[in-house]
Amino acid sequence: MAEPEWLTPVEHDAWMALAEVLFLLPAALESQLQRDADLAMADYMVLVMLSERDDHCMRMSELATSASTSQSRLSRIVARLEAAGYVTREMAPDDRRAVIATLTDSGLAKLVAAAPGHVAQVRRQVFDRLTPAQVLSLTEVARALAHPDDSASCELST
Amino acid sequence: MAEPEWLTPVEHDAWMALAEVLFLLPAALESQLQRDADLAMADYMVLVMLSERDDHCMRMSELATSASTSQSRLSRIVARLEAAGYVTREMAPDDRRAVIATLTDSGLAKLVAAAPGHVAQVRRQVFDRLTPAQVLSLTEVARALAHPDDSASCELST
DNA sequence: CCGAATTAGTTGACGCGTCAAATAAGTTAG
DNA sequence: CTAACTTATTTGACGCGTCAACTAATTCGG
Structure with missing residues (x-):
């Protein structure tokens, strides 16, 4: 592959600014949701995914994939959401x-209550x-950066 | 404050693309760094910020701001980095x-060893x-988004 | 039908980040 | 001088996500 050359000054500036957004924006969204709705983004996503089903239900494994989390994380999230009713x-x-x-019904009500604040924060x-x-x-750039091909963390053989 | 109910279609497209980047890009960078250098992004950032100083040193509070973390998090990160020498x-x-x-010197060596792989991934x-x-x-947009201002979600009393 | 492999989901230990409280040193006003 | 702030940093308790180990059901081969 290409030799590891350093970033140009222009790229370095761009990267520093992007890195800051990558650090701070998710935190800002997370904290609004946590404070105003006592939900983490991941919890919110799970509620959204369920709400988008006609019957409002889904298998754990499918839910994990939809919400882009691991099964064990989903298991703990759903345990918390269940405890909260x-x-x-x-x-x-x-x-x-x-x-x-x-x-x-309570979960749907919770989602309906949380959504406007979340959107407002966005x-x-x-x-x-x-x-x-x-x-x-932003749209153009973000689309170019979406779908990272994480060849780095690919299969480990064996 | 009056809040718009939902995003316009154009904004929605932008948000979907940005959300994907926010979710996947940090994971792709984090996993490369963790795997190849056994460092978290936040640790790496701290090393970078220090290395960019002529004297290779900085106050904790300034370092926290530069690395976009809270002071308490920075305190723990630096404690770990100190333990690692x-x-x-x-x-x-x-x-x-x-x-x-x-x-x-060891920290600089660590950074020098880790940088090429990280830069290549970036x-x-x-x-x-x-x-x-x-x-x-990207630079322009990222700079506009880089300073979240969380006061917006009105602190309700106490 | 028995036993290995596979699939679904949960859980314990562990590390990390957060919040609030604590420690401590400057700073300011009387 | 000193009491009350403000600033700088650390730390204890706590919650969450990860990894690996675990339970349990299903499937597949023989």
């Missing part, structure tokens, strides 16, 4: 290994700071 | 409340995907 867990009838998580932290032209630039 | 801590001569963190994940003009757009 936002979700129920029951054994799947067809496969007794599987667990079906179901959004409760607006404050992102769109209120950009001109329409910058929003277009 | 990459950094030393000493009292500031002029203000005995302050602590000066200094990069050791290049792969970011700059290889952007035109020079897009790099400038």
